[in-house]
Amino acid sequence: MKEKEKGRRDFMGMALGACAAVGGVGALYAAKRTWDPLPSVKAAGFTTIDLSGAQENVLVVEKWRGKPIFVLKKSADMKADERDVVIGSDRFHVSIGLCTHLGCIPAYAGEEKKFKCACHGGEFDASGHQVFGPPPSPLEIPPFKIDGTKLVLGETGPEYQKMLDAGLTV
Amino acid sequence: MAHFEKAKNLNEWLDQRLAVNTLKRVLNTEYWIPKDINFLWAMGMVLAATFGMLVLSGIFLLMYYKPDTNLAFDSVNYTIMSEVGYGWLWRHIHGVGASIVFLIIYIHMFTGIYYGSYKRGRELIWLSGMALFVAFSAEAFSGYMLPWGQMSYWAGMVITNLFSGGSLEAYGLVEWIRGDYVPGDAFLTRFFMLHVLLIPLVIIGLIVLHFGTLRIPHVNNQEGAEIDFEEAADLYKAGKKKESKVIPFSPVFLSKDVFVMGVYFILFFYLVFYNFNFAMDPVNFDPADGLKTPAHIYPEWYFLWSYEILRPFGKDAGLIAFGIAQLALFFLPFIDRSPNVAPAHKRGLFQVWFWVLLVDMIVLTAMGKLPPTDPTFAMLGKISAWTFLALGPILFIITMFEKKIEKGA
Numbered sequence: 247m248k249e250k251e252k253g254r255r256d257f258m259g260m261a262l263g264a265c266a267a268v269g270g271v272g273a274l275y276a277a278k279r280t281w282d283p284l285p286s287v288k289a290a291g292f293t294t295i296d297l298s299g300a301q302e303n304v305l306v307v308e309k310w311r312g313k314p315i316f317v318l319k320k321s322a323d324m325k326a327d328e329r330d331v332v333i334g335s336d337r338f339h340v341s342i343g344l345c346t347h348l349g350c351i352p353a354y355a356g357e358e359k360k361f362k363c364a365c366h367g368g369e370f371d372a373s374g375h376q377v378f379g380p381p382p383s384p385l386e387i388p389p390f391k392i393d394g395t396k397l398v399l400g401e402t403g404p405e406y407q408k409m410l411d412a413g414l415t416v
Numbered sequence: 417m418a419h420f421e422k423a424k425n426l427n428e429w430l431d432q433r434l435a436v437n438t439l440k441r442v443l444n445t446e447y448w449i450p451k452d453i454n455f456l457w458a459m460g461m462v463l464a465a466t467f468g469m470l471v472l473s474g475i476f477l478l479m480y481y482k483p484d485t486n487l488a489f490d491s492v493n494y495t496i497m498s499e500v501g502y503g504w505l506w507r508h509i510h511g512v513g514a515s516i517v518f519l520i521i522y523i524h525m526f527t528g529i530y531y532g533s534y535k536r537g538r539e540l541i542w543l544s545g546m547a548l549f550v551a552f553s554a555e556a557f558s559g560y561m562l563p564w565g566q567m568s569y570w571a572g573m574v575i576t577n578l579f580s581g582g583s584l585e586a587y588g589l590v591e592w593i594r595g596d597y598v599p600g601d602a603f604l605t606r607f608f609m610l611h612v613l614l615i616p617l618v619i620i621g622l623i624v625l626h627f628g629t630l631r632i633p634h635v636n637n638q639e640g641a642e643i644d645f646e647e648a649a650d651l652y653k654a655g656k657k658k659e660s661k662v663i664p665f666s667p668v669f670l671s672k673d674v675f676v677m678g679v680y681f682i683l684f685f686y687l688v689f690y691n692f693n694f695a696m697d698p699v700n701f702d703p704a705d706g707l708k709t710p711a712h713i714y715p716e717w718y719f720l721w722s723y724e725i726l727r728p729f730g731k732d733a734g735l736i737a738f739g740i741a742q743l744a745l746f747f748l749p750f751i752d753r754s755p756n757v758a759p760a761h762k763r764g765l766f767q768v769w770f771w772v773l774l775v776d777m778i779v780l781t782a783m784g785k786l787p788p789t790d791p792t793f794a795m796l797g798k799i800s801a802w803t804f805l806a807l808g809p810i811l812f813i814i815t816m817f818e819k820k821i822e823k824g825a
Contacts (some may be wrong), residue, residue: 278592281606287596312598312706349573350709365711366789 292400294393297333305354307343310388310399314343314351316361317397318372324359327373329387329414331405333395340397341374341385361385387415444666448649450637451663457635458676459524464623465677466517466684473509474612481562483608485601488564489703505688511695512687514556518718520680521549529748530770532757533636539749540629546746548622551615553719558611560716564604565700570713572599572607582732598706640757712787720784721777725805727784728798737805744808751808754815762821765814769807776803 293310295317300306302321307314318339320330330337343351350365360377361370369378374385391403402410409415423429430436449457480500482491496503525545528534534542557575561568576599580590595602634645643661651660663669687694699710715723726738760767783797 281592281595283591283595283597284602287600287602291597307707309707312596312600314707344709350711351707365709 292398295397295399296395297336297338297397298395300336300338303356303359305356308399310342313388315388315399316341316343316354316374316385318354320372324372327375328412329373329384329409331390331392331397333392338397339373340387340390342388343385345381346376346383346385347379347381384415444670445664446649446653447631447665448645448652448662449635449665449669450641450643451661452637452639452641453635454638455672455676456523456527458673459520459527461670461673462677462680463517463520463524465681466513466520467619467623469509469684470513470517471616473506473513476503476506477510478612481608483562483605485564485604485704488562488604492563493701508688508692508695510559512684512692514559515695515716515718516684516687517552518556521552522718525549525745526774528636529773530760531636531638532640532752532754532759532763534749535752535754535757537633538629538636541626541633542749543746544622544626544629548619548626549745550742551619551622555611555615555619556716556718558607558615561599561604561607562611563700564704565697566702566704566708566710567697567700567713569599569704569706570710571715572603574713576603578735578738582735599704636757638759640759642757714785717781717785720782721780721804724780724784724797725801728794728801737801741804744805747808748811751812752815753812754818756818756821758821763818766811766818769811769814772803773807776800776807780804 291311293308293315295306295308295315297317297319300317300319302319303324304319306317308317309315316339320326320337320339324337326337327339329339331340332338345352345363345365345368347363347366347368350363352361352363352368352370354360355362359372361372361374363369363379363381367379368376368381370381370385371377374387376382376384387406387409388399389402390406391398391401392405420432423432427436431438477496480491480496480503482488492507496507498504528542528545557571561572572594576590576593579593580586591597594600595606634643637643641661645662648660648662652662652664657663697716702710714720722738722741725741726734728734729737754763754766756763760770779796779800783793783800786793786797
């Protein structure tokens with residue numbers, strides 16, 4: 247009788263434990279999903295920029311996923327670069343405007359055609375290559391897709407995929 | 417139903433139902449503290465009192481604070497500071513308290529290290545204390561996000577970026593922690609929740625555990641002497657208070673604590689009323705702007721030493737060094753191989769080790785505040801970071817060869 251009782255108590259304990267474990271895993275999953283970025287946040291992760299109105303050598307700063315995005319229409323005297331975004335006959339430099347040294351935002355000096363970072367003196371040319379100071383790598387290019395004269399940031403188009411494969415950005 | 421006699425007074429009435437007299441005896445009048453201690457032994461109660469001040473001031477701040485990226489900055493800097501009657505008082509208590517609590521935590525920790533209060537039965541005191549240090553750090557960081565100024569935003573950006581794990585590039589994890597690509601509304605509200613509910617609950621639980629771990633091994637004393645607490649307690653209870661090596665926690669030890677607390681709170685309120693600016697970074701009085709990085713980002717002073725261990729190395733090596741530095745102190749009771757529970761000045765090379773550690777952490781703190789551009793200071797920072805990392809293995813070696821001190825000799 248006693249043995250039997252013990253067996254029944256053990257069974258109840260194990261049944262409760264099993265249910266609690268399943269519930270616990272479920273609750274953990276729910277907690278994880280609750281912390282995920284909301285659909286509205288993710289939807290706001292795409293920014294469309296119209297490039298048709300851009301002027302040569304005038305920097306346009308857009309915002310994508312909270313980060314500054316540099317868009318610079320290249321003038322004829324600027325060197326073509328494999329990192330350029332080409333739309334028709336126009337070439338654009340598009341990059342995330344954060345210095346690759348410590349994440350400050352460089353300013354564009356139009357007459358020198360250079361990006362200059364005030365924090366530690368880093369400089370980048372009009373194609374985003376580091377030319378002076380501590381930055382270890384060129385300005386990063388955000389994922390983009392060309393849509394006519396528009397640029398959709400956050401989507402990976404074939405041109406961006408090519409740059410990625412060639413190791414021109416990370 | 418249990419049998420109850422009619423109570424003669426309120427105390428007896430409570431005692432019948434709650435055993436308040438037993439509680440009082442066990443927790444206060446017969447909880448024994450060694451006599452051979454100094455003011456440094458009061459830091460525990462000073463910390464508890466400071467935590468109390470933080471909770472109290474936090475309650476009042478909570479009534480007007482708005483966890484919304486559009487409203488947070490003004491709710492703190494305009495509403496609480498200039499509209500709410502005495503709102504400035506709660507904010508300054510909260511800001512000064514958050515800074516000073518770390519100073520006392522560090523004093524408390526270094527006292528424990530100096531007197532060997534983490535050894536031989538007291539390991540759990542150290543471990544629960546370190547867990548409290550981590551919880552307080554998380555509490556400080558989450559609280560620093562709430563005013564949503566430039567330093568809040570960029571500290572949030574940099575610290576959450578650490579979770580990308582350097583070359584692991586786990587940006588998915590970083591975005592999950594933030595609930596956004598950059599610190600935004602979801603980020604602010606979840607850190608608000610952590611700051612006002614979850615982490616304080618954890619802290620309170622850990623404080624109870626920390627007190628619990630003290631109960632059996634008892635508080636250490638200035639000589640690290642082993643005391644027969646039962647014998648000493650019997651002497652005390654028999655009226656031989658002079659001969660006994662112990663005093664009861666309450667009211668005797670507590671009255672000493674209260675004196676130290678009195679001196680401490682004079683300093684505390686001097687800072688709150690006349691010198692609160694040290695706890696208020698001027699950069700954080702600019703509203704958060706994701707498109708403008710402050711020229712020089714640095715953490716509050718109490719995180720500078722670990723920040724300086726992160727900074728002089730490359731991205732990955734820095735993260736590893738940082739990780740080691742955060743965890744290393746946890747293992748102190750197990751790295752120290754010496755059989756002696758004694759103050760550092762009786763432990764030969766350990767004394768040297770102790771002062772090198774203390775000075776090294778002060779140098780790291782000073783270097784962490786400076787911009788990374790000066791090569792001399794950068795080098796000094798690097799040397800002290802390496803020194804910190806080397807101190808662990810060095811402690812293991814010197815304590816292995818430490819001679820056993822004969823007690824009573």
